[in-house]
Amino acid sequence: MRPALALTAFYFFSFAALGIFLPYFNLYLLHRGLAAWQIGLIAAVPPLLKILVPAFFGLAADRTGRRRALIIGACAATTLTFGLLLGVTSFAGIxxxxxAFAFVWAPVLPLVEATTLETVERFKRLDYGRVRLWGSVGFIAATATMGVLLDYVSDRAILYGVLAAFAATTAAAFGIPAAADSRRGAAAITLGALLRRREFLLFYGACLLMQLGHGTYYGFFSIALEGQGFSASAIGALWTIGVVAEVAFMFWSGRALSRIGAAPLLVISFVAAVLRWTLMARAPGPAGLAVTQCLHALSFGAFHVAAVTIIHQSVPPSLRATGQTLYSSLAYGVGSGLGLLLNGWLYAAWGPARLFGWSAAISAAGMILAVRFLVVTTAEIRLRGAPSPPA
Structure with missing residues (x-):
């Protein structure tokens, strides 16, 4: 299988799994009779395990040079462990x-991101955004399809759909190219020096706050909509609008990076997040919800493209897997984990409108760090006499 085809297939099926899991799994838990705090705790497990697990696998991949083998093994284990959910219904069992599932899934995407960016660098005709957008297409297809199905079939279809998508992801992983050669032995020293740099502290701090602010959306957007009387197909349609907007941005992301630069694009993504959650806090109707979902193109799409590009361009080749997994650990581990956990505790007391207002405030704090990161990196570039900022 050609590298580009294998990578697009991997993104398509892995995000198809997430396209079912993220919008509908919490509804599955709600229908099992679980309380909001139990749902919040279960939803927080995957991001919480991303705090340490991806960084461990990233260091292992960089030091051993066996990134591809680690990806294949983790994908296979993901399929097997998710299948355990078919046999349990109690809170403790789930x-x-x-x-178990979250532990083995946690390192997969950041390891593949490192390989994708290296492959794009190696084959100049490839564009990261146009490879990665197939993940968004898979997410859309799975979300929309499951939304329609759930109006007619048992919610057990949620588990079977995710399981099938992970099995296909594992098959695609066998075609992913091996990692580029890099030096071994100096990774730990270089990592320590990297983490002492002010601009990286600002960058990773901003990423953490962005995903902390997204906690309300990922954890309770679907539940809030169902509480307002939206059908499963309508909920799926709203999620789909967000990902369609994301796909549109991904398609043109190469041009955005070349014209704007990665660091300025990061700032723009935070501005969009603040606007999006502020509008959501006002409890808009269906048309307003559609508008806020379009902002997903920037609050997630632009943010993610800018973040992984900054890491790839700023981190030495011997630490690329570590840099991407550290981003995953802090943003999607600490940030998302705390966001989901806090929302699980506060949802009943605050309600969705107040929680989205909290998300807007958190994103505003992240925007301050992102602006500071842009200022610091621009100043350092001028001092070094470099031609341009990260782009």
């Missing part, structure tokens, strides 16, 4: 199965 929590235990989720811990």
């Amino acid at each position: 929590l235990a199965a989720m811990i």
Whole structure:
């Protein structure tokens, strides 16, 4: 299988799994009779395990040079452990199965991101955004399809759909190219020096706050909509609008990076996030919800493209897997984990409108760090006499 085809297939099926899991799994838990705090705790398990697990695998991949083998093994284990959910219905059983699944899934995407960016660098005709957008297409297809199906079939279809998508992801992983050669032995020293640099502290801090602010959306957007009387197909349609907007941005992301630069694009993504959650806090109707979902193109699409590009261009080749997994650990581990956990505790007391206002405030704090990162990196570039900022 050609590298580009294998990578697009991997993104398509892995995000198809997430396109079912993220919008509908919490509804599955709600229908099992779980309380909001139990749902919040279970939903927080995957991001919480991303705090340490991806960084460990990233260091292992950089030091051993066996990134591809680690990806294949983790994908296979993901399929097997998610299948455990088919046999449990109690809170304790679901929590235990989720811990096992989340542990092996946590490092997969950041390891593949490192390989994708290296492959794009190696084959100049490839564009990261146009490879990665197939993940968004898979997400859309799965979300929309499952939304329609759930109006007619049992919610057990959620589990079977995710399981099938992960099995296809594992098959695609066998075609992913091996990592580029890099030096071994100096990774730990270089990592320590990297983490002492002010601009990286600002960057990773901003990424953490961005995903912390997204906690309300990922954890309770679907539940809030169902509480307002939206059908499963309508909920799926709203999620789909967000990802369609994301696909549109991904398609043109190469031009955005070349014209704007990665660091300025990061700032723009935070401005969009603040606007999006502020509008959501005002409890808009269907048309307003559609507008806020279009902002997903920037609050997630532009943010993610800018973040992984900054890491790839700023981190030495011997630490690329580590840099991407550290981003995953801090943003999607600490940030998302705390966001989901806090939302699980506060949802009943605050309600969705107040929680989205909280998300807007958190994103505003992240925007301050992102602006500071842009200022610091621009100043350092001028001092070094470099031609341009990260782009």
